[in-house]
Each structure stands twice: as structure tokens, then as C-alpha cells.
Amino acid sequence: MSLLAVAGTITANNINATSTTATSVFSGIVQVITRFIGVISAAFTPTTEGEIGIDTTSNQMKYYSNGAVRVLSPVLYSSFSYATSTSWTGTTTRPIGPAIVGQTFVSAACFTDTGTVQVSINDGSNRMNFLNASTTVNLNALTTNNSFTALEKRYVDLGTPASSPTSVSCTIGYTIDAD
Numbered sequence: 001m002s003l004l005a006v007a008g009t010i011t012a013n014n015i016n017a018t019s020t021t022a023t024s025v026f027s028g029i030v031q032v033i034t035r036f037i038g039v040i041s042a043a044f045t046p047t048t049e050g051e052i053g054i055d056t057t058s059n060q061m062k063y064y065s066n067g068a069v070r071v072l073s074p075v076l077y078s079s080f081s082y083a084t085s086t087s088w089t090g091t092t093t094r095p096i097g098p099a100i101v102g103q104t105f106v107s108a109a110c111f112t113d114t115g116t117v118q119v120s121i122n123d124g125s126n127r128m129n130f131l132n133a134s135t136t137v138n139l140n141a142l143t144t145n146n147s148f149t150a151l152e153k154r155y156v157d158l159g160t161p162a163s164s165p166t167s168v169s170c171t172i173g174y175t176i177d178a179d
Contacts, residue, residue: 045069075106075173082158083167088117091159096121099148102177106146110170111137115163119170121156123148133168147177 039046039053046053046064054061061072080096110119110133121128126145131138148154158168 074175076176077171077173079169079171080156081167081169082156085166087115087164087166088159088161091157093155093157096154096156099150099152099154101150102148102179103174104147104177105142105172105174107139107173108142108170109137109139109173110168111135112165113167115161115165117158117162117165117168118160119156119158119168121154121172123152124155132162133165133170142172 039051040056041053042055042057044053044055044062046062046069049064049067052061052063059074061074063070063072080094082092082094084092105121105128108119108121108131110131112133112135114135116132116134119131119133121142122145128142128146129140129144131140156170
């Protein structure tokens with residue numbers, strides 16, 4: 001018995017079409033192909049070991065492994081903090097490291113220890129949306145000048161405090177750009 005798959009076509013050589021072996025083999029191949037390609041639907045929830053698919057509601061790739069639903073999210077997260085022993089009165093520019101690969105920043109959530117401070121992420125010339133960090137964490141969409149190419153420098157400007165914060169911490173949500 002032999003099976004051959006060429007350009008999406010499965011052919012069988014020397015298999016008796018009436019045998020249960022042939023039926024089991026083809027059934028197994030269809031099951032493997034279906035699970036490998038996966039399901040694409042809203043609110044997809046895998047329930048069988050090895051099942052994989054994309055939940056179009058949350059844009060997550062979900063799969064079932066070791067008795068539980070696992071998730072691969074398209075958004076990754078990175079954090080940075082800045083603190084000073086005295087509150088700042090001007091703007092402080094801090095490098096936050098270069099992008100290793102092309103990235104698009106999609107959201108930022110920041111907070112301060114007291115008061116508010118303006119946060120601006122940039123590449124040295126192009127600025128993303130300004131946001132105000134305060135003691136209340138807010139999720140902010142980043143939609144303007146929010147892409148970085150591989151090895152591009154990234155900075156954050158912290159300034160224009162409304163009171164006297166001495167620290168700020170932010171978490172950035174980003175996606176990896178396709179090559």
C-alpha cells in the first residue's frame with residue numbers, strides 16, 4: 001500500500017477500494033489535513049487534542065493541547081519604566097532600544113506614582129499619539145506614526161507634568177510586521 005500527495009491531490013496505489021484499511025487511511029488523512037488547516041470562525045474554541053484554528057472575533061490562533069485550550073495572540077507586550085529621585089519639570093528623552101524586526105505599536109497603558117505626565121513614543125522625528133499617564137491606568141490606541149522598521153531606534157519622551165510624579169511605567173502592545 002502506498003499513498004502519494006502531490007500539489008494537494010491524494011492518490012492511492014495498490015489499495016483495495018473496498019477494504020477497511022483504505023477507508024481508515026483516507027479518513028485519517030482527511031482528519032489530519034482538516035486539523036492542520038484548522039478552522040476559521042468567530043468565537044472558535046478547540047475541543048479535541050491537536051485541533052487548531054483562528055478565532056476571528058479576537059484575532060487569536062487557538063489550539064487544544066494537553067487537555068486545555070491554548071492561545072497564540074498576534075499582539076506581544078513589552079514594558080518600560082522611568083524613575084527619578086525628584087519630580088521633573090521639563091521633558092526627559094529615554095531610548096527604549098531598537099526594533100529587532102519590523103513592528104507596529106498598537107496600544108499603550110501607562111501609570112504614574114502621583115499626578116500626570118505626558119508620554120510620547122517616537123523614532124527621533126516621527127511621533128505617535130500623545131498620551132497622558134496618571135495614577136489611573138488607561139489603555140490608549142496608537143495609530144499615528146506607530147511602525148518601526150528593523151533596527152530603527154525608538155525613544156520615549158516624558159514631560160509636561162501636571163504635578164510632581166517621580167515615576168512612570170508603560171506597557172506597549174505591538175505586532176510583528178510581515179516580511
